[in-house]
Amino acid sequence: MNRTIDPVILASELVQCVSITPEDGGAICLLESVLRDAGFRCERADRNGIANLFARWDGPENGRTIGFNGHTDVVPPGDPSSWKHDPFGGKIREGLLWGRGATDMKSAVAAFVSAAIEFVQASPEAGSIAIAITSDEEGPARDGTLAILDFMERRGEKMDACIVGEPTSREKFGDTVKIGRRGAMTAEFVAKGVQGHSAYPEKARNPLPAMACLAARLSSMALDEGSDFFDPSTLALTSIDTNNAAKNVIPESCRCTANIRFNDRHSSTSLQELLDAEMRHVAKGSGIAFSKSVEVSGESFIVPPGPLARMVANAVDAETGIMPEFSTSGGTSDARFIKNVCPVVEFGMVGKTMHQVDECASVEEIYLLQATYARILSEFFN
Numbered sequence: 001m002n003r004t005i006d007p008v009i010l011a012s013e014l015v016q017c018v019s020i021t022p023e024d025g026g027a028i029c030l031l032e033s034v035l036r037d038a039g040f041r042c043e044r045a046d047r048n049g050i051a052n053l054f055a056r057w058d059g060p061e062n063g064r065t066i067g068f069n070g071h072t073d074v075v076p077p078g079d080p081s082s083w084k085h086d087p088f089g090g091k092i093r094e095g096l097l098w099g100r101g102a103t104d105m106k107s108a109v110a111a112f113v114s115a116a117i118e119f120v121q122a123s124p125e126a127g128s129i130a131i132a133i134t135s136d137e138e139g140p141a142r143d144g145t146l147a148i149l150d151f152m153e154r155r156g157e158k159m160d161a162c163i164v165g166e167p168t169s170r171e172k173f174g175d176t177v178k179i180g181r182r183g184a185m186t187a188e189f190v191a192k193g194v195q196g197h198s199a200y201p202e203k204a205r206n207p208l209p210a211m212a213c214l215a216a217r218l219s220s221m222a223l224d225e226g227s228d229f230f231d232p233s234t235l236a237l238t239s240i241d242t243n244n245a246a247k248n249v250i251p252e253s254c255r256c257t258a259n260i261r262f263n264d265r266h267s268s269t270s271l272q273e274l275l276d277a278e279m280r281h282v283a284k285g286s287g288i289a290f291s292k293s294v295e296v297s298g299e300s301f302i303v304p305p306g307p308l309a310r311m312v313a314n315a316v317d318a319e320t321g322i323m324p325e326f327s328t329s330g331g332t333s334d335a336r337f338i339k340n341v342c343p344v345v346e347f348g349m350v351g352k353t354m355h356q357v358d359e360c361a362s363v364e365e366i367y368l369l370q371a372t373y374a375r376i377l378s379e380f381f382n
Contacts, residue, residue, distance in 0.1 A: 003111060004039060005117050007201040007370040008097060008363050010034065011110035015090035015099035019072050019183040021138040024051035027106070031113060031133055038117040040131070045151035050136040050143040054151060057120045059128040066341070066380045067130040067162035068116065069145060069334055071137030074101040075355050082357045093361050102361040104354035109133060111366055115373035122202075126381040130159050140296075145334040149341060160191030161308045162344045163376065164335045165369075167351035168327070174320035174363045174372075179309050179345035180229060180302035180328040182261045183337055184326060185268050185294055186238075187275055189214060192289045196253035203252040209241065210286035211254040217278050218258055222268065224320070225232055229302050230263030230328050237354035261331070268296040308343045315375040316347065319368055346371070 019025035028044075028051040036042045045052040059065075062137045062311040077087035077100045079283040085091045092098075097107065116129045130152075137142030152158075191211040196204025215237055223233035236259050242251040261272060272294055279290045303309070307328055319324045324347075338344040349369060353359045 001310055003117070005034060005038075005114040005190045006242040007107070007114040008092065008108040008366050010114060011097055011107040011361070011366055012092060015097065015101050016088055016111060017072065018088050019074055019101070019135060020076050022050055022136050024072070025137045028053050028133065028135055028308065031072070031109070034113060035117070035131065039120065043151075045148045045371065047143040047147035050134070050147065052135070052144060052148050052151075053131070054115035054157070055105070055131040056157065057116065057129040057307045060125060063127045064160045064381065065128040065130055065158055066164065066377065067132060067159035067338075068112040069132045069338060070105055070112065070165040071136045071144065071334065072101070072105070072106060072109060073135040074106075075138050077191035078357060079122065083196040084358050085357070090164070092363060096360040097363060097366065098358065098360045100359055101350060102353075102359050103167050103349050104359070105165050105167055106349055107361045107366045108167070108348040108369060111370040112165055112373045115377060116159055119374060119377040123381070134334070135213045135297055141334065142353065145337050149337060150174050153291065158163065159342045161380065162338050163312065163373070164333060164338065164344060164346040165336075165348040166333045166346045167354050168346050169350040170352070172322065173362070173368060174316045174322040174324055176327045176331075177309060177312055177324045178328065178330065178335070179305060179326045181300065181330065181332055182230065182233070182263055182328060183266070183268060183300035184297040184332045185262070185271065186297075186301070187258050187259050187260065187272075187292060187294045189256045189258075189279065190291045191234055191254060191256075192291070198248045198250055201250060202308050206250045207288050210258050210282055210288035210290075211240065214278060214282040214290070215256050215288065217282065218275075227265050228262050229326075230300070233260065233262040233266060235260045235298060238340065242297070262300055263300055263328075266300070266301045268294070268299060278279075293375070298332045301339050303339055303343055304316035306343065309345050311379050312345050312347055312376055314372050315372050315379060318375060319372045
């Protein structure tokens with residue numbers, strides 16, 4: 001049965017789902033119902049309590065398959081009283097959809113679901129469409145898109161290309177398509193000394209000066225000057241702490257945290273070797289013992305501009321009159337997992353208000369995004 005799905009109404013309904021990561025809040029069930037009613041084969045790929053949906057329109061056997069990937073989980077809204085509108089109200093006011101996730105990225109999910117349904121109703125035999133949606137992207141991301149990809153591998157499900165609906169546009173809708181992302185890692189350093197009375201520093205071994213020295217060396221490092229597709233890598237100190245409330249006690253230990261966003265001139269392994277060298281240098285000069293732990297969110301990756309990126313860029317240009325720039329800026333996304341399976345690019349809303357109070361998305365741009373995804377589908381199968 002033919003059924004038109006208005007992407008703005010669907011996006012509003014998704015915003016009303018209180019899906020603070022890793023909770024689903026009913027968003028996955030809503031999408032499953034919409035897609036199943038439209039004739040998509042829907043299966044859950046839940047893992048460790050995380051709700052994941054894999055939906056597929058089966059076209060001709062041995063035909064091509066394009067995928068869409070997105071997430072319905074959102075970051076916490078903070079104090080609701082600080083919002084102009086209820087962060088989970090999904091209100092449409094002043095030409096904007098208001099609420100947590102409107103930009104990142106429930107509007108894009110609604111847009112590609114709407115575009116996919118519209119396309120298969122008009123051209124049911126054109127090809128296959130796979131839709132992968134998770135509620136674990138804003139969190140650890142261990143049981144979200146990775147779980148869906150594992151499910152697909154077990155079932156022999158393939159994608160020839162994939163679009164991730166992250167909010168890629170910077171200033172104006174359509175100005176940016178992401179073809180890669182920087183790697184991300186967090187390193188925590190611990191300096192261990194000997195606690196003592198601040199009036200008798202000679203009887204203690206203060207870890208703070210050594211940690212201050214290490215922090216200064218780390219923050220002043222120029223990791224690189226960038227590469228062909230990436231800006232320079234960055235290291236930002238995010239915390240220095242002794243957990244010491246006493247003003248007259250030299251602490252036993254001190255912790256320092258650094259977050260690194262790195263390009264394709266590095267790997268997490270090579271950066272850890274660099275950090276270890278800095279740590280050893282300061283330890284040798286200060287006599288303070290150091291240790292380090294590292295959490296890697298993802299390695300840097302690049303999908304060099306090829307047929308998929310050019311097709312997406314041309315579709316954006318046709319709908320908006322803007323030829324987008326190819327970029328690798330921003331944080332991590334689930335494209336870092338999908339690139340191991342097939343070519344992937346990211347394209348979505350303007351990201352100015354994502355994760356902010358009064359997050360919102362332009363109604364006009366939601367419709368433009370749906371039209372752009374529809375054009376991508378048409379071009380892919382033609």
